[in-house]
Amino acid sequence: MKQWLLIIDGGATKTACAVVHAESGDIEYSISAKGSNYQAIGVESATAILQELLANVETFLQKYPNSQIAVATFALAGIDSPKDHAIVVAIVQNALQTTQLQIDTLIIENDAEATLLGVTAGQAGALLIAGTGAIAYAFDGQRIVRVGGWGHRAGDEGSGYWLGQEVVRAIFKMEDGRGKPTILKEAVYQSLGIQDVTELAEWLFRPSYTNAQLAKMGSFVAKAVEQKDACAIEISQQAAHELAILANAVLKKINYQNTPFNLYCNGGAIKHNPLILKIFTEEITFMYPQVDIILCQHQPITYLIERTKRAYDCL
Template identity: 45%
Template sequence: MDKVILAVDGGATKTAVTVRKHDGTILFEGEGEGSNYQTVGEGKVREVLTGLLSDAQDILSDRQVAIAVFALAGIDSKHDELVVRNLVEEVCRLRRLQIGKLIIENDAEATMLGATGGKPGALLISGTGSIAYAHDGKGDIFRSGGWGHRAGDEGSGYWMGLEVVRAIFKMEDGRGSVTSLKEEALRELELDSVQDLAGWLFGPDYAVDSIAKLAFILNLCVKKGDVIATNIIEEAADELALLVSSVLRKCGLQNSVCDVYLNGGALIHLEMLITELEERVKAEFPLCKLITSTKAPIEFIVERGWLELTG
C-alpha cells in the first residue's frame, strides 16, 4: 500500500489540501472556504474539512497516510487545540482515514517549522493578519503577535487597510492631509463617495479581507509621491520589526546567525514594506538573513510533515 502525506492549510478565508507521495508527486489538490473556527465556527470547520476530504476520498481510500498535518488558524491556546483536535479527529474518523501520525497545530507554527527545516530561525507573516514564530532548533518554540484584527495584527494587511480608511476620513474632515488614497480606495471598493465608504463599513458587504486588500493600493500611491501612503508603510515596517525583534529575543537568537522567512501577501507585494523592514531588522540583528518566500504556505506544511517523519 502506498504511503502518502496529507497536508491541510486552513486560514480565515480559504483552506488548501494536498495529498503527495514522498517523491513530491501530487496526487490531489483542493481548495475550500476558511476553516479558522474562531471566525467561522465549529460547524463550518467540520463542513469544510469533510467536503475537502470527501473530494480526496478516491485518492486516500487505498493508501496509508504516513502523516497528516492539519495546520489551522485559530489554534492559539490549549482550549483552541482541544476544540480543533476533536473536530479533526471526528472528520478523519468519519472518512475512515488510515493515518500513521496526526499533527494538529497553528498554521503559522507549522509553516515556520517547514520553512526553517528544523534549524534555528523565524517566520514573519503579514497577510490579512500578522504573526511571528521562532524556534531554537532544540524543540522550544516562541510566538509574538497574532492576536487578531480587533485588538492586534499590527503591520498586517488589515491594519494597513484600516489606516488607509482612517486617512481618508481625516482628509474628508479637513483633519488630515490630502491623499490619493481616497481615489484609489473608492475605485478598489467600487464606491462613489466617502459617505458610501462609511456606509459600507457597517453594511452586509463588509469583510476583513476586503479591508486588507486596501493595503495593496499603497504601492500605487507611494509611486505618486503620496506622503500619507509612505507613512503608513513606514509605520507598518516599525510594527513588523517589533514582532521580529520580540520573537528572536524570546528565542535567544538575537546574536545568532539565522534565517528569518517572510511570507504573506503584504510582504510579497509591497516592495517598500520589505525594504523598510529589512533596514530595521538588519540594524538590530546584523547576523540575520531575511528571505522573502513566494511559496504557498501549503508547501512548507508538506515539508514540515516529512521533517517530522525523517527526524
Template identity: 45%
Template sequence: MKESIILAVDGGATKTTLGIQTSGGERLFEATAAGSNYQTIGANAVIEVLSDLLQKANFATKLETIDVAIFAMAGIDTQSDFEALTHIVQQALNSTHFNINKAILENDVQAALLGLVGHQPGVLLISGTGSIALATDGNGNVVRTGGWGHRAGDEGSGYWIGRQILKAIFRAEDKLEAPTILKKLVFEKLQIDSIDQLMTWLYQADYTNAQTASLSTVLQEAVSLNDEKAISIAELAAKELFLLVKASLNKLRYKGEPFKVFLNGGILKYHPLILNSLQQLIREDFHHISLSLCDENPIESIVKRAQYALLQ
C-alpha cells in the same frame, strides 16, 4: 524501500488546501476549498470543509493508509482552541476511510515555520490580512509574537493598513490632516463617489475585517505617486513588523549568531517599500540575520513539516 504517504492540510482563514504526496515528492492529490478558521465560520462549517476535501482525496487516490497527516489550522491560539480543533478534525476524519498512523494538529504558522527550518533555529514573519511572527531555537522551543487578531493587534497587516487608510481619509475630510490621493484610489476601488457612501460601506451589516484589509491594495499605487500619507503608512507598517521580529529574537535570547528570518504574506510580497524598509531595519540591528522572502506554495512548507515528523 516503500515510500511513506503524507497528507497535509493548510487550513487558513481565506482558503483550505489538502494535498497528498509520497515522501519522495510525488503528488497524488491536491484540492482547495473555502477557509477553515473555526473562530470565523464556526465548528460545523469547518467540519464540512474538511470532510468534503478528505472524501474527495479518499475517492481520488483510493488510499487506505496515511503514514502521517498534518493539519495546520488557523485559529489555534489557546489550549481551548486546540481542544476544539482536535474534535473538529476527528469528526472530519470519521467521514472517510483513511487509516492514519500518525496525526499532528498545529497552528498553521507554526507548522509552516517548522517546515521551513526543520531542526534549525529561525523566525517566520507573516503579514497578510493579519500579522504574526513565530520563532524557534531549533531545540523544540517555539515562541509567538503578535497574531492577536484585528480587535487587539495585527499591526503592519493588511487590515491595519486598511484601517490607517480609512483614518487618513476621514481625518482629511475633517481638515485634521492634508488631503491624500488615497481617497481617490479607495473611491475608485469601491466604485463610490462620496464620504457618505464610504460610511455606508464601512458600517454595512455583513462587514468583515477582510473588507478593510482589501483596501491595503491601493497603498502601493499611492506610494508610487509619492503620496506623503501613503509613504508614512508604509514606513510605519515596516516598523511595526520589525518590532515583531525583534521581540521574537529577544524571546529566544538571541546573541548575534547566524539566524534565518523568513518573510511571507501578501503585504511583504506586493509592497516593495514595506519589504525594503523592513529588511533595512532588521539588517541595521541584527548583522548576522539572513532574510528570505518565501516564494513557494504554503502547502509545500506543511508537507515538509510532515516529512520531518516522519523522521522523529
C-alpha cells in the same frame, strides 16, 4: 501499499489542501476552499469547510484502493492557546468522522508554527508572517516561541488587515478635512463600486463584510507608494516599524546572541510592498547585523509538505 501524506493549510483567507506521495514528495492532488479560521467564521463553518475538502480527498483516494494516509498535517489558523487547540482538534475529528479516511499519524498545529518548522528544515530560525494577520515564531533548536497574532480587534499591527484599516481611516480623515489628500480614496471607491464616504461607512457594517475584504484594501498601499502618495508612504513606514518590533520581540524571546541566523518573511503585506520590506530590513539589520532576512519564495503549503515529509521519514 501506497503511502500518502495529507496536508491542509487553513488560513484566515484561504484553505489549501494537498495529497502528496509519501516517498517522492510529489503533489498528486490539490484543492482549495475559503478560509477556515474558526475564530473568524465559527466552529460550524470551519468544520463544514474541512468536511468538503476531505470528501474530495476521499474521492481522489478511491482510485487507489490499496493505500493509506501515513501522516496528515492540519496546519490551521486560530490555534493560539491550549483551549483553541482542543477546539480545533474537535473540529478536525468531527470532519474526519464524516469520511472513511484512515490516518496513521495525525498532526494538528498552528499554521505559522508548522510553516516555521518547514521553512527552517527543523533548524534554528525565525519566521515572520504579515498576511491578513501578523505573527512571528522563532525556534532556537529546542523550543518554539511566539509573538503577535492576537487578532484584528486589538493586534496584528503591520498586517494586511491593519493596512486596510489605515487606508479606510485615511479616507475618513481626508473627507473630514482632518487628514492629507490621498489617491487611496479612488482605489477603494472603485474596488467597492461606491461614490462617497457615507457608502464606505455603510459597507463596513454590511452582513457581507469580511476581514479579508478589508485586508484587500491594504494591497492598494504599495501602488500608491509608487505614485509618491504621502499618506501611503506614512502607512508603509509605520507598518514596517510595527513588523520590526514584532521581529525584535521574538528574537529576544529566544535570547538571540547576534550570531548568524535566518529570519524568513512571508505574507503579502511585506512581500508585495517594497517600501515596507526595505524599511523593515534596515531596522532589523541595524539591530542585528548577523540576521539574514529571507523572503519565502513558495506558498506556505510547500513548507508544510516539507514539514510533513520529515515527520514521515522519522516514522
